[in-house]
Amino acid sequence: MSVEEILAKLVSFPVLGGESNLSIIHWIKSYIESHDIEAYLVPDETGEKASLHCRIGPAVDGGVILSGHTDVVPVAGQEWHTDPFVLTDKGDGKLYGRGSCDMKGFVAICLAMLPKMKSAALKKPIYFAFSYDEEVGCLAGPELAKTLRTFYQETPKYAIIGEPSMMETIAGQKGIYILETYVYGSEGHSSRIKQEVSAIHESMRLILWLEQKMDRLIEANRTDERFHPPHSTIHIGKVEGGIAPNVIANKAHFYWDLRTIPKDDIFEIVKEFEAYCESREQILRSVFPDFKIETVENHPPVPHLDTQADDEVVSLINRLTGNSVLNTVSYAAEAGQFANEGFQTAICGPxxxxxxxxxxxxxxxxxxxLGAQMMEKLIKELSSETFK
Known part of the structure; x- marks a missing residue:
């Protein structure tokens, strides 16, 4: 099957983040095994989702992992001009469909190149690692990366995460954490604002603290010029609370988003915020004994990627693509999870x-x-006795 034929098949699976991906992952597994390569599943605890991994080539240290995710984001409410789950060629040099870019295109290239990988005289192995639920929190990444490190008797050295990057090398991503904070105050007539505890007023204090924390990090020169913006960000995206302008709100909550550069610690920021919340509880319980602030996880923490320009994985990808541009991103990806398992990791995909x-x-x-050309060069590199 050609890249486009495989991509059309992958796009036809409308597997959204959070949903079972067994339909697409079993098709991929069958395709791989039709080429006499054994593929293994890493199921979730429900058995309704699974990641997949396999090895092509010899069982020796120093191979390369090619990783992508199988889920996509929803299409509801979007104005599509074609069926989003039918790969459509309009004759303009583009292929339309949900996931065509993010990131089934990369997965299709990997699968289409499998026959060439298998027939090559590889001196170092290539691994496929395809996950689920990346779009709802990179949920499968940690276990899949750990499996690649522990399942095989040998240890891979590099990991290329094929997120769309226009074939440029992405050496860094920010860490990401999304939380919800709930504030429980006392209700009453608005004229009694000093006798009650408004959950909305307290929410605004907490939001201001978060904004000021971001500013303090910037003022303390906690910056990394590789990123745009070059500092950690704290953003409040949604606030809810209150029932009427003349009623003191007894409940309010807000959603906030942390994106940290590698030198800042996500959990340290959250710990400082929770300490501030505790101080507000101590003060206001003298007014309303049941005053309470709770912060819960909305989106699990995704670790940052901090690959350096002189790391070997960067020079490897640059050789494969002929592209010397080195960038960073602020979106979530599984790259940091693979790096945390000890693989030299970078993002590069079509x-x-x-x-x-x-x-x-x-x-x-x-x-x-261009993605297919990169794979052909990778096969050539890994077939060389001098590859390190």
Missing amino acids: GSIAQAHRANEFISKEQLE
Whole structure:
């Protein structure tokens, strides 16, 4: 099957993040095993989802992991001009469909190149690692990465995460954590604002603290010029509370988003915030004994990626692509999870992230071809006695 034929098949599986991915993962497994390569599943605790991994080539240290996710984001409410789950060629050099860019294009390239990988005289192995639920929190990444480190008798050295990067090397990503904070105050007539505890007023204090914390980090020169913006960000995206303008709100909550550069610790920031919340509880319980603030996880923490420009994985990808551009990103990806398992990791894949998550998502045929060329060069590199 060609890259486009495989991509059309992958796009036809409408597997959204959070849903069972067994349909697409079993098709991928069958395809791999039709080439006499044994593929293994890493199921979740429900048995309704699974990651997949396999090895092509010899069981020796120093191989390369090619990783992608099988789930996509929803299409509901978006104005699509074609069926999002039918790969469509309009004759303009682009292939339209949900997931065509993010990131089934990369997975299709891996699968299409499998026959060449198998027939090559590889001196170092290639591994496929395909996950589920990346779009709802990179949930499968940690276990899949750990499995790649412990399942095989040998140890892979590199991991290439094929998120759309226009075939440029992405050496860094910010750490990400999304939380919800709930504030429980006392209700009453608005004229009694000093005798009651408004959950909305207290929420605003907490939000201001978070904004000021971001500013304090910047003022303390906690910056990394590789990123844009070059500092950690704290953003409040949604606030809810209150029932009427003349009623003191007894409940309110807000959602906040942390994106940290490698030198900042996500959990340290959360710990400082919770300490501030505790101080507010101590003060206001003298007014309302049941005053309470609770912060819960909305999106699990995703670790940052901090690959350095002189790391070997960077020079490897640059040789494969002929592209010396080195970038960073602020979106979530599984790269940091693979790096945490000891693999030299970077992001590089076909397509533009600007096309991801939007109506009429597409990937250009040119980008698919460049991705295929990268794979051919990888096969050649790993077939060399001098590859390290």
